[in-house]
Amino acid sequence: MISKSRARLVRRLTVRRMREREGLALAEGPRVVLEALKSPLQVRWVLAGAEHAGSGIGRRVLDACSQRGVEVQVAPDREVRGLASTERPQPVIACVAAPPPVPRPLDRGRYLMATGVQIPGNLGTLIRSAWGFGLDGVVIGAGTVDPWNHKVVRASAGGVFHLPMTSGPDPVDPLEGVNLLCADAAGAVPGGPGRGVPRDWVLALGNETGGLPARLLRRARAIAVPMAAGVDSLNVAVAGSILMYLLTRGGE
Amino acid sequence: MISKSRARLVRRLTVRRMREREGLALAEGPRVVLEALKSPLQVRWVLAGAEHAGSGIGRRVLDACSQRGVEVQVAPDREVRGLASTERPQPVIACVAAPPPVPRPLDRGRYLMATGVQIPGNLGTLIRSAWGFGLDGVVIGAGTVDPWNHKVVRASAGGVFHLPMTSGPDPVDPLEGVNLLCADAAGAVPGGPGRGVPRDWVLALGNETGGLPARLLRRARAIAVPMAAGVDSLNVAVAGSILMYLLTRGGE
Structure with missing residues (x-):
């Protein structure tokens, strides 16, 4: 049986203000929980459905917890499911230390910067791709949904x-010394490192309908994904992911 | 004021069975409605919010309707919004003839085949990319969400x-004569037309967690998007879009 205080904490952590106050976030489902357990972040505890814990992936979660010395509470599947936010949840929830995005220098390394990305699925997909292509971090700019x-x-x-989640650049001297890139149909197709692409860069992506703010557009070099005639644009997560792929791939 | 029978039709069309029975689907929001009006499909009528119709994009919708001879009914914004299914809707809804996917030969041309893609946002994003990269159609395979x-x-x-939306291939002789490709980490990175990529192909994408059924995997040539060590996979819409990009781009 899950204690009332723990159930209350899980419900509180669905609210951004509460996540910020507690410095905690939730991971749901065995695959996402396993990634939390593999990551450098501290996992406070894991709630696991008793039946699910007997499945192959359920056992992998328990093993990873025991290796990292993370407390596991086993409860009936339906109790754990009842606390989940996702639609068809698998009954595993982890409570993870969620450091707030902090400013970091952006002049060394390769970063994705999301400014005004409002649809959670788009930001999450972009973060997944940034991880997949080995970027050094993601900048959570103004107007972007909470990464937690x-x-x-x-x-x-x-x-x-x-x-690492990084907060938006200092508004006074925003991106001095940074190779700022942005997606724009008028830009050139990036050719990969050593083919006109600098080693270090920040790729800025904007709002799903409004795009990037003018002050960033003015500073940025435009790069493009070529498309068929008559087509306006791709989904922001798709365009951003293709550009990250092109910017990070080796020469062919 | 929107007639009761029209309001009832809009509500019915949120249900797949009803869309199939009527052969109709809905487009919501000015940008999507404009694309319906530019497309070869028949647009039966458009409901437009009176206030919104005075905005720049609202006027573009009315102009496109008058050019195509499409009936427009103007009603209070809140009435049109009340009929919309999307979260923060703009008050424009079109009723569009939605032909059911039918079988087509797949041996000539370039197709995306979605088999078991269940998240509507993923299928929609893949269709957007297929359109963006000039593919010839999308095959809606078994277990895939309704494209309408x-x-x-x-x-x-x-x-x-x-x-064109195409139904899954004939199960008896599924894909004879077709260059079937699929995403798999063990595959080679496709080099574009003339660089090991045939002119005609079908790119098969599977379920978000389970991937492709074995009978398709056995038939398909694996192609890959290279990723950083320790990363399992990309979002299916991202992986599919990057592969469509690589398969359709010209030599560099």
């Missing part, structure tokens, strides 16, 4: 636990 | 109106 939102965590497939 | 589902239509940005 449960839909973002889920869509990131746990990538959010592996990459 | 409102979330698919929305995520496709209207691409679903521009590309």
Whole structure:
């Protein structure tokens, strides 16, 4: 049986303000929980459904907890499911230390910067791709959804636990010394490192309908994914992912 | 004021069975409605919010309707919004003839085949990318969400109106003469037309967690998007879109 105080904490952590106050976020489902357990972040405890814990992937979660010395509470599957935010949840929930995004220098390394990305699935998918292509971090710019939102965590497939989340650049001297890139149909197709692409860069992506704010657009070099005639644009997570792929691949 | 029978029809069309019975689907929001009006499909009528119709994009919708001879009914914004399925709707809804996917030969042309893609946003995003990269159609295989589902239509940005939707291949002689490709980490990175990629192909994508059924995997040539060590996979819509990009781009 899950204690009332723990159930209350899980419910509180669905609210951004509470996540920020507690410095905690939730991971749901065995795959995402396993990524949290593999990541550098501290996992406070795991709630596991008793029946699910007997399945192959359920046992992998318990093994990973015991290796990392993480407390596991086993409860009836339906109790754990009842606390989950996702639609058809598998009954495993982890409580993870969720450091707030902090400013970091962006002049060395390769970063994705999301400014005004509002759909959780888009931000999560972008974080998953940034992790998949070995970027150094993700900058959470103004107007972007909270990276610790449960839909973002889920869509990131746990990538959010592996990459440093950085807060938006200092507004006074925003991106001095940074190779700022942005997606724009008028830009050139990036050719990969050593083919006109600098080693270090920040790829800025904007709002799903409004795009990037003008002050960033003015500073950025435009790069493009070529498309068929008559087609306006790709989904922001798709365009961003293709560009991350092109910018990070080796020469062919 | 929207007639009761029309309001009832809009509500019925949120249900797959009803869409199939009527051969109709809904487009919501001015951008998606504009794509329906530009597409080869018949648009039966458009409901437009009176206030919204005075905005720049609202006027573009009315102009496109008058050019195509489509009946427009103007009603208070809140009445049109009240009929919309999307979360923060703009008050424009179109009723569009939605032909059911039918079998087509797949041995000539370039097709995306979605088998077991269950998340509407993923299928819609894939259709948007297939449209963006000039594919010839999308095959809706077994277990895939209805392409006329409102979330698919929305995520496709209207691409679903521009590309032929094809039903799954004949189960007896499924894909004879077809260059069937699938995403798999063990495959080679596709180099684009003339670089080991045939002119005609079908790119098969499977379920978000389970992947492709074995009978298709056995038949398919594996192609891959290279990723960082320790990362399992990308989002299916991202992986599919990157592969469509690589398969359709010209030599560099």
